[in-house]
Amino acid sequence: MTPDVVELLRAGRFAEIRELFTPQLRPLVPADAIGTAWTAAVAQYGELTETGAPVGDQGTIRVPLTFERGRLTLVLQAGPGGLGGLQLAPAEAAEPVAPWEPPSYADGSRFAEEAVTLDSGPLAVGGTLSVPHGSGPWPAVVLLSGSGAHDQDETIGRNKPLKDVAWGLASRGIAVLRFEKVTHAHPQEARADPGFTMYDEYAPAALAAVELLKQREDIGRIHLLGHSLGGTVAPRIAAEEPAVAGLVLMAGGAQPLHWAAVRQMRHIGSPEGTIAAIAKQAELVDSPDLSPDTPVTELPFGVPGAYWLDLRGYDAPTTAAALDVPILVLQGARDYQVTVKDDLARWQEKLADRPQVTVRVYDADNHLFFPGSGPSTPGEYEPVQHVDPEVIADIAGWLTA
Secondary structure: OHHHHHHHHHHOOHHHHHOOEOOOOHHHOOHHHHHHHHHHHHHHHOOEEEEOOOEEEOOEEEEEEEEOOEEEEEEEEEEOOEEEEEEEEEHHHHOOOOOOOOOOOOOHHHEEEEEEEEOOHHHOEEEEEEEEOOOOOEEEEEEEOOOOOOOOOOOEOOEOHHHHHHHHHHOOOOEEEEEOOHHHHOHHHHHHOOOOOHHHHHHHHHHHHHHHHHOOOOEEEEEEEEEOHHHHHHHHHHHHOOOEEEEEEEOOOOOOHHHHHHHHHHHOOOOHHHHHHHHHHHHHHHOOOOOOOOOHHHOHHHOOHHHHHHHHOOOHHHHHHOOOOOEEEEEEOOOOOOOHHHHHHHHHHHHOOOOOEEEEEEOOEOOOOOEOOOOOOHHHHOOOOOOOHHHHHHHHHHHHO
């Protein structure tokens, strides 16, 4: 497929590229938007002169492109039955992904790691438990990653934010359990189930993780730490499991996910046609006509109706407010995916009368809690970075207080 896309771009056959996308995504990818991006690249860098060897990793193919006056990388993401994404990125994006290097605040000599298996049966998932050296009992935290089919490290391009968190906390005397999402470990089974919900995406593995920690003598208080959609679902897991002693919500989404997607599209400057298409899909999510039988092609991201019904019926801040556990809410001020205005404000409103709630905002941090400056963009996630050391220190201090 890769050479085909490059040749179709060169030939200006943008409508044919649109047809390569998954059926669910085609309404969100107007042919003229593809053409506009390619024409702008040619105007800036000149005609395409050479196509390099593709570099592949985790469902993403990166193709080096050499133009008359510069270089870019064509990034193609695989989806179920077609293209899941297409982007022109900086030339450095085609460089092989180097092995992950620990952040300065992590010391691998202070803890040991062991492989674990969570849940049972065909949808069991693997994970890693990081335990500080010594006798304990150690405060513990179960990590819940954000939306998407993430691995246990929440690998995004060259970065592993949840591995940063795990190693940073384990270096400070906290046991950490992180696990593969079922949508990563068993993508075909998850897609084949029309009744698959957010609860199914997180709860079985998360509850199994807490149960595993409860059986260990070297583990003390158990907490949940959720990032992004993981932060959204964390109160729901805690409401079901009395052993959860506290929550850490890192950029937890509170605005309805389908409308957050529309807002994000506007922020990154998506074509008006794309924004209008996903807004129409978001309106259907809110409609009384939504049902488990609603065609996935009419819903955001091709996610089934059962998933949206489950998500629509769940209010994360209200659920959190009813819990009798301490809560730490963390937010990056530069985050455009989960924002101070649209999400943090909702948490603060519902948790205003709750004792033992701590809120911290990091002025320089984006959605992944990587420090930077200026408006945040998707391209900001590409270079090698690590989670803000101040964030790690604050979480560790809160968990051990």
